[in-house]
Amino acid sequence: MRYNICGYSQEILLNYNLDCNDATLLRTFMDIYTSSSEKLEYITIENEKFVWLTYGYISEQLQLLGSPRTIKRKIDKLIEKNILKRVILNSKNKKAGKYMYLAPGENYSVFENKNTEEKNQMTNTPHQVTKCHKGHDKVSLDPMTSCQVKDSSIIDSSIGDNNNTHTEEKALPIIADIMKKYNELNLPKYTFRPKDRIIMECIRTLGAVNFFKALEIMSRSSFVKNTFSINMIFKIDNLKNALNGTFNDRKKSPEKETLLNVSNKKTYKPNKNNEELFKLLGLR
Structure with missing residues (x-):
């Protein structure tokens, strides 16, 4: 235990x-x-x-x-x-x-x-x-x-800044839970996480439900995973964009096939002008 x-x-x-x-x-x-x-x-x-x-x-x-x-x-x-x-x-x-x-x-x-x-x-x-x-x-x-x-x-000043190392061991319980969820969602890896005040500001602005929902949406976006860093993840504007659907992966629509109308059966109508020309040339 x-x-x-x-x-x-x-x-x-x-x-x-x-x-x-x-x-x-x-x-x-x-x-x-x-x-x-x-x-x-x-x-x-x-x-x-x-x-x-x-x-x-x-x-x-x-x-x-x-x-x-x-x-x-x-x-x-x-x-x-x-x-x-x-x-x-x-x-x-x-x-x-x-x-x-x-x-x-x-x-x-x-x-x-x-x-x-x-x-x-x-x-x-x-x-x-x-x-x-x-x-x-x-x-x-x-x-x-x-x-x-x-x-x-x-x-x-007698109290040190415990966020200098940004380690999970020194994190507040709430921050530790957030980072645990972050890692479970396989979001971009990091060496140093954002400071507590930055993460808490995200929670205060969006509310806990929307905050975690935004993280889950980002975790399903290949664009976010391939281009974002952890600092970009915890930007309030990016979290709002996720909730607005900005980072939803777009499904490629199937390419339309170009079909050629090829047929061996062709019908030609005689051109009267050409017939007159053929007669003058002795071809008729």
Whole structure:
């Protein structure tokens, strides 16, 4: 049995009746929670740190897991199992509303302790935060507001850029799944894959369903396989073109055969002018 799922013991996940999606959500939350990004907002309650998040924001980061309502159900399950804890405030920055703050629960320590015992440390790959909250976002299912927040590795120089090597071992779980699908479709081979932010931008722009559909369409195109590189595959315009049918292989129409009308039976009508000429020449 594989030990690690997103850096967590599979045995512990099974004991808490959690699946791979739950592990991905928990891993992503902890990456955000432990980030040193100054763009994130924290509060301290009884000497414990909580981070402000919305279901819509988490859904934007993990589109493969589903809608904000799906994210809410999964977080509710983690809270019921005391793996996460939640605080709801009725105002933030003097603005009324309901605002959710999350922190690891008491049972989360079980996941970390198990990994320590097995000497298999969790991967703390910084999560890519591409949009930030603004004052009017609430705990409800509000969509995220646009604000460019770069990867925490860019904000904090103490965190290295884990995408320099572009290896699958250091990829986020979502990126690893995408590249696994890419390789299964036998798309153009590569030495270095695109950076995480480029791949995630494709997902955010097209949505997970259309993104994977575009990859499958490209995998059936001989033109794409013979002329495209991996960087061209992960260009949003090329993915859109695939969905629009640009790269569909065209079937050659059968060539029309040119038939000659050859017949030995020919009928000639006498030409009166020629007959007169033949008589003058003595040929008649």
